[in-house]
Amino acid sequence: MSPTDAEAPPAASNGDTASRIGPHPGYISSSNQYSSELKIRRMLKDNGCDPAREDNYRLQGVQLIDTVRQHLNLPVRTFDTACTYFHKFRLNFRDAEYNYQDAALASLFVACKVEDTIKKSKDILAAAYNVKNPEKPAASDDKIFESPGKIIIGLERLILETIGFDFRTRYPQKLLVKVVRSILGPEEGKSFFNIAYAMSIDMYKTFVPIKRTTFSMVMALVELTARMTGEHLDKVQAFVAQRRQYSRPAVLETMLDILDLYVQYHKSTNVGAQFDLNRFMDIKIALNTELEKEFISRHMYYCNRCENEDTPPATSGSGTSPTATASSWPGDASMRRTARGQDGTMRFVFDPEAAREEQDTVAQFYNEEYEEYEVEVEEPIPPPRYEHAEGGGGRGGYRGGHGHHGSRDRGDHRRGGPYGGYRGDRHYRGRRYH
Template identity: 40%
Template sequence: MAKDQIEPVGNWPHPSYIQVAKPYIFEQDVQRCFVALETSEAKEDNIRLQGVSWIDTVRKALQLPVKTFNTAAVYYHKFRLVHKDTEYIWVVRALLEVLPCRNKIADGTKDAAAAALFLACKTEDTLKKSREILCAAYNIKASLVDQLSPDDAIFEQPSRTVIGLERLMLESAGFDFRNTHPQALAVKLVKACGLDRDTVGNTAFYMTIDAHRTFAPVKQTSQTIAIACVELAARMCEVDLSTVVGPSGIDLQKWSINREQVMGQSFCHIKCLRELANATLETLLDLLDLYTHHRGATTVGPNFTIESFISTRITLNKEASAANFPRYTEWHERKTALNGANGSKISPASPASDPKSSHTVSPNSPSVMGPTSATGAKSRVGERGKDGTVRFMVDPQRAREEKATVEKYFAPDEFEEYEEERWVPIRK
């Protein structure tokens, strides 16, 4: 080997990829996933509502607690932000080929919902077999004569397919099992505010369930969802808001937020709480969008008229416009990634290509990774780990420390070139 030839870095073992789980994302990240998945907003809303409604219906048939529904809805949202519907449609095709009553089986939106509910049962320690979930979904629309048992042989192949889809569900969520539930806090807030349990309490409780039909659980904390549902329930029931909003209302400092954050003001005194600004207002408007456009697909929507939801939304919009509050939390437009075209400076197109990110990326990986979830997961089935091992971490600080330790071993060697003139005698 010549002295000036550099030893290739590939002789070292691959450092692997680190994927850090992110339990919450912003609305702009959700919109970018829609663009990458090439799906329209109307189609996405339709599929999302059908999937969550299927989870809720099967959950009630199996008599599972509401915490299992919450977790399943979060897994379902994260999965669909990464994978196209055409990438896992083979699950439904297997169901349709095996089961006799095709019109009684769910369409292409229920395969991911079944896997999400199956994974949520394991996470929340309410164990149910995949056979039991598929059987319950089948028996919901079947007559008493046509109902089957979970041990029936026709559920064998579909259950294996759902189990195989569970791996993709875990990877989309980044193996993050940190799940919170706003229902208990909403009930306590209603009691602390002295509101009626039968009217405001029940409305706020079911609003927390309807909130999981939106992307609020992947954007906001359970405290924010609970406070927003209690406030919206009080407005819809036309009770005195002084016990909910204002100096004598809910103590927001107890939850490390203030009224500016609740109403969406984009500044706060503590820098680390900046991302919490506009959280409750965003959740309120997300719920009102759901009740305005898809009132029949919700639990609370049919209990109130469409005019009441519109009037409440107008009131909140006027209050937000007067104070110049933003619609979404921390919306920042991302600069266009030119990736070195025409001599421009290369800009990272995804967290995986960002040099400051906690991910360790191969030099041969493309600059554009395609649609990513909150954890930066790839969207194509089977592509993960083909160029190296993917490891999932929950603590981002540990990922940064490991990356800093490994980087010095995989950094290319630095050489300095210089010219030197020498007189060499010519042999005769």
């Protein structure tokens, strides 16, 4: 096959003459509402995060969101949405690329728009400033908020691309009210609900909201509250037995994640100060014993061998600020952003199956198919080179240019010496493209 044939474009599907491949259709980003523990750890490893520093920034960022939304009298569903965006954003960007406080306030800014509790960026910045400086409050139209306001707006686009323009989030507090009323009634469950509600706020300081469904989160909060108070555990178990959608491994993982928060950061939570630390540790030991007895994994969809494998480093331009590279690599929490070419655009698709079918259809026009082949070519042997010497012959033949050739003559061996065959033959390998 000639090179011209190998580079010819594929024929058109309608039977017309061959036409060139059109422009690249772009890149697809499909949103995913849930992430596994293994995926979260790999994304943090790719970011090069220090575990202690990462936990500290996550706790402080969520606490900042909660403090500002209380100062602005925003509903709890805005807090839930803001924390979800904050977690997903931090999983896709390195800590060195942004300030976690800017990311937290930008997440709250986007959540206010999504939940129809619209606040200006300067209003959020002024609230955060007044919380830290109550003795010197500042108005939202102060000039000190102009530069930070531009940073918030710049991060807004990155957050939208990170979540894949998929604004669906989960609000466990609404279902928590219904479940507690169903188990204990409206009057008896009032004090029980207050503890469970405070625990639901602490839960957003972990990665549970982006891992578990609403029902799993609510049942974990209810059972963990019952275990800490030592009341109504039998009623909770009776309620669980009637629900088909209940998943015990998911609830156990959620409870252990929350207990890890209370054990490691006892004073940085709302419920941690209300109970003794030994109480949390005893409940954690009991749950771990149940895991071993029922042969349940600590994390769902987890593979120890996969975690130990070295993952390739991120190839994106991670050394610059995200506000300066906003058009370079958008992504979402379901898929780690990768370096892409300058051609093509990023499109966001909500249906993963439709995105997968489109990628499979387009891939056949951009994949190079080839086969290997060998060609045998005969090359003419160049004439032997003689070295002129002043004296007579040496070992292996006369080197003066006269007389017969010795046994080491190169020509004799090439044409039929003891090795046989014609040694001027050479084999070439190549690839034939289709």
